[in-house]
Amino acid sequence: MFQAPDYIESVSVKLSEVLSDIGVDERIVLKRRRGALLAESMATRSLQLQDCNDTTYYFGSQSEGTTTLDLHSDTDRLYCFNDFNVIQDRSDWKPGVQICLMIQDDTVSPGYCLLQPLRKDTPHPYHTVPNKNFSERKGKILIKNKVISEMADIIENGGTRHGPAHTLQKQTGMNYVDIVPAYHCKSWPLQARQWLDWQGIGQWPSADMRRYCDSTGCFLVGVGSRGSEHEEFEWRISTSLAERCLMFNLNITQIQCYVLMKMILKTLIKPLFEDTISSFMCKTVMFHCIANTHSNIWRENNILGCLSLCLFVLHNCILNENCPNFIIPGNNLMRGNIPQTYKPYILQKLCDVVTGRCIALLGIECDDLGLRLQCKMNNLSSFKASDIVSGYILKSLAYSIDFSIRPCLICNSSNEEAVQTLRKYISKLVDISDQCEGVDKAVYHLLAPWFYTSLGTALASYSIHLDNAVSAEALTWISLGLNTDVSSSKLKLASIYYCTGDTRKMETTLRNIERSYDVNTVEPICSCHFYIKQALREGFLAISNDHNEEAIQHILAFCVIFMPYEIKCVPHELQYEMFRSSKDDLAFRPLHDYWIKWAVVDSLPYLYFLQYKTYKSLGRQDEKKRALSNLLKTTDREPNLGHRETALNLLGQCMEQENRATDALRCYLISLNLRERYNAAKIHICRLLSSLLSNK
Template identity: 25%
Template sequence: MEKCKTLMCRGLLPKRQTQKKSCKDKRHVPRSNQEAPANQLCYDEEDDSVWLFEILDSIGANDDYRKTIQRESIKQEILETFGGYLTCYYMGGTFEGAVTPDEPNDIDVMKCDEMFPVIQDISEAKMNCCSLLIVQELDTPDGYVKLQLVYNGIPCTSTDWHRFIGMHKYLKIDRFGRIVLFDFLMEPYKDDLFSRPKNKPAVKSEKYYDLNMDTVISYRCKTWPKEAQEWLSRKRHHCWPSTDMIQELQTLGFFVVRKGHPFSPEIDVEWRISLSLQERKLMFNLTDVQHKCYIVLKMLNRDVINLECITTYHWKTCLFYVIEESSSNDWEKNKLWHCIIRCIKLMLRWVKRGFCPNYFIPRENLFDGRMNASWRLISVNVLEEILNVRFECLLFVKRNNIGDYVRSRGSSDWYKWLQLNSKKVYNEALYYKNTATIEKTLHVFNTAILEQLFNLANGNVVHFVKCIWNVLGCIQHACSSPITGHTHYETKQSLSLLLPYMYTCLASNVSAMAIHNQNCQVRDFLLFGSFIYFRGGKLSGHLKFISVLYAIGMYKDCEWWLHQLDEECFKYNPSFCNCRYIKSDSTMAYEYIINTSNLKVFTCVSFLPTEIAIIPNALIFEMFRHFGISLTHEDKTNAYCCWHYRAVVDCNIFFFLLKYVTKEKLRCFQECENARLCIAFLLFVKNVRHRDVANNLLAWTFRSNYKTPLALMCLAKSWEISNSWDLCFMIFTDEMKQKQYQFNSAKLHMLVILYSIWYARKPSIIHFCFQCFSMSEEKIPKCSRCKISTYCSKRCQIANWKKHKRVCKIVRNYHTV
């Protein structure tokens, strides 16, 4: 069997050098041959440790990147919890900062249902509500429990079974006659995107393209687990974790997740104790050397060991034990490789024993169900081989070019090239980690707040404004009471990201109401109040305020406010959007994204149907892109499709549209043309997310100037962009996938153009052929019957006659409309 071969048998690892030499003076000496052969590599532990530390720093395994990930993850966690009914906790290396920029973004999320508290003693049960009591028998495996349903402070037994008829699919009666939880009492995921394998805690993403997402649904107990009492009183000779840290971890309680012990006869009704919050807290507080040690262990596990029986969670547990048993002096920069070897040796001892103890519950074996005798033999051989070849095993780490870095130690040119490449990857990853928070903010605002409130108001703008005002109050209240155990500062900083969008939405809806008010004093009062909130709405608020000024005919004021904004920023700062999911959005030009300073990105601007009074005419078409499409109620309310029922446009495109219509009203035609060229420029460099909308708006500007062929070209491009495959990235129902591409206002623009040509008889100032669309500065022959359609040649006219015949007959009957 191929898997039974060790790394040495497969010839993957080089022989360890018998004679140790120093490479201190040779590492950066230029050589004609860039690749240093494996047999010329040399070994000096301290020197290698310092070198590896610096390489890890350069590829992104450093404190700056780690702290950035942790900071942004906390913000996203608070935002997600505020916008949902489940408490959200981000787990795993992607959010602990234990990853490098080149690693895939695997997302691990713990979502906790706080409606059903878990208790360890019946005295903790509350009246008039359900809770879950932890029960264990003598033969219950360590680290696993059963959850007995408790109602009105009384544990439920088989005699109460008839009282829970509607919950039978979630409950079972165990061998002792207790009603125990079999599955989650609520179903958080019902669509085809997620599925949960049997006896696995994670709800895994399916049909999610390149994104690997695991969501673990759990219940939480607020007290420390009785099975982990040993950890609190454990003798720690090196004071790690500290006493203060132990007390803090004790207050976090624990989760229970749906997973039974693989060897238990009651596997279907068992739940596993999870102390993920404590593990995350410990990972957040690792030193730089400890963090780098874990990164290297993960690299070796993925690219060198590559066995299913040993996971990154085993290495995390191993690291915790080694840190606990080591002095802080052992975790120095020049001892990095020594620490890595210590971890591998401890793992080897565990594998030989076939027992990997849980860090908090040492009697629980993390190898159960994973490592049989065959896998143990393979694992021992692989780990012993790594200890034999030591540092040279890094030659076969592919991720982050670590193997190439090891080979480049004798070539300065190659080393510099690798450094430049790592810096580029690092900057890109750092940018995306920061913009992920913007994406989460937009997601929570658009789906969890905006759409829910709008549906709740049922089109009543007054009710909708009251709902927004109430949410603003909820945000202020949440800032005073921390969410998910975070500090007041972290909660306030995270939720404050929602405020600009809330202020803008509130102000624009109040302005739309004010415009229709017949009482001048009331109207002016409402508009002035809206102005204050528009100012708090940052850029999108400024643009919507200018749109209000344009709607009430204050064109000079529009011009002044437009001049206060930096036009160059609108040209070159990247556009960012989260109101829809388009797969080809990733093709945006990197130079406009990575080189942006201070994360100055532009988000999109959206208008609800209640704001139609303040929308420029060119954008009103977008409000009715759903015209002519029949959908079920389920598809209409799908969070990923709600943007179809409002006008959405990129901030940069909207700025130049406002400039175009304002300058047109002021008859500044040259500046008007410049604004149109800027829209075309943004489309050319792909710095636009809603590219179909931008093309439609560009077509509108050409149509308003009677440049019909240019308008038709833009509309054709808009349809080309809106292909069904590109737009089906996050659509799950077959009906919606078939109709998704039809949500394009190009069809409405086309109807207006056809009306202008055939019935209003407003000819284009650019002469063009109705068949091949070739343009000409000179007049070209018209159809002798309708006197409207034009053709560049007789051949084109004959080719077009089949299409034109019926239209020609109809048009002749209507000389004027």
């Protein structure tokens, strides 16, 4: 079945060029990995700031850089509960800590284990069942694996359960997020001890890689082997950190080969045979191929040969219904996965790909691979997708910043308590930064300015409440956080000047924001709720392609958020948004409703609203009209507004101030049509109608 025809070299080079064009090259792979590692670190730092002793890991294709735009790979997030300690040897037991002993014996499926809780006062097991999450099996008190999924359900409210994973609702333009809860064991699993001393023909994995893998330990995921007599008590052993190390040490040809396998899987196998073959099986097959071949075959001009080799090995795995896990070979990934009715058809599909002289590749529509390859073979050029991929990587990182910051800012306490909390966060963040380097250090520079701005605004709100002035300390903190992005922090400063009546400083601040806000380049960012997003701007894509996370402060505009404890820094027209919910709305609470008591507005319409107020106050009619026109145009035409209803509510109030009551009412009605519940437009409609009736 496996052979190397004469055409293989020339087609391989063209195929490698095509994969580079669609974003599978060394530069984009490194961009994807850096973005995922930054997001991973931010999520964990956010938990640490909130005194939560858990760790978040980002695994899978997105973090490996082994995906494309059309593969639509999920984001795999492992949530590790660190307060739950797992050991493999009783000598590692410590008093006063919740500890479980991993049991790996002949009664347990390969790649799985049982967890036996040990007492906190002695390294011995319990003799009675503590609660419903435990049960006795063959003389041992064991933990049921469903307990960890129930814990995740509490943490991640909403979404859907799929086995051990908790899948969050998909937002348009983003990928699904699978959250897998797990426990961690610091020691390497006994079932994989032999792997640490083994090395393949190609000297891969290297001794250094295996030493690192040994230090990563393993995770325990709450799912048992299908059909096992201990299924509800078994925990799957995951070596995800070790597998990530292996993936990060692949060359670009190996990565491209894996991506091709996934494209073939998506195009030829999954539509007909559902989830019989997984991308993890393809990854495992590739690991075996790399380990059992000399490294010199994995080169750009032999990618077709490498692909054929991998498909040949996959063919044999399916034929024998045995795909051994690369690190724990006793764990057969295909056990019970291949229905006999499907098997001959799947085998034939793989044969057709290998023997068809790349005909099958020409038929792959994913990322237009087939069409692009045909163009390359005819010496026709095709457009490169690297800028689009870079844009989505940067935008995804921006959402990660938002998701990491927001839980820390949610505070129903008083202004004084909020200030104390924010000071504590900043102090902890500085301490964490002093102890880290590399990606973790970069995370500090991404997160810290947001806390500086929030603390400064909270302090300003308090000082405005006392004597309608802004304290020097508040301005110092705000100045440290002005470069979070293009506009949101600067707009909060402009709001403070508005609320203290400092029109001149307000005008200067707004002019600087407008100068930096290039509407052809800057992308709005809002993660409050799910809404349909349009294609990214070309200017944004171009800059994203040339820069990493440092571009966020130049080409992204987050929505402007005011918490209740910042209310004295909020123009009265926007304060209505903090009181948008009525009693009737409470029965229709949105899934993620934390923001409904905040005043939240997109940056661009808020910029024009504040300009309108400024120039109205200064009596500069032409500039006031221009600002109002820009506000109307933005509210109507900007495709990526997360809070269009709020922008309409601000526009309506401007129309009222222009004595255009009919236009104001139209704005409120359009706003209400966009968001029926939790909308301050109801207040404005009642207020406007009452005013009109009173005047009449």
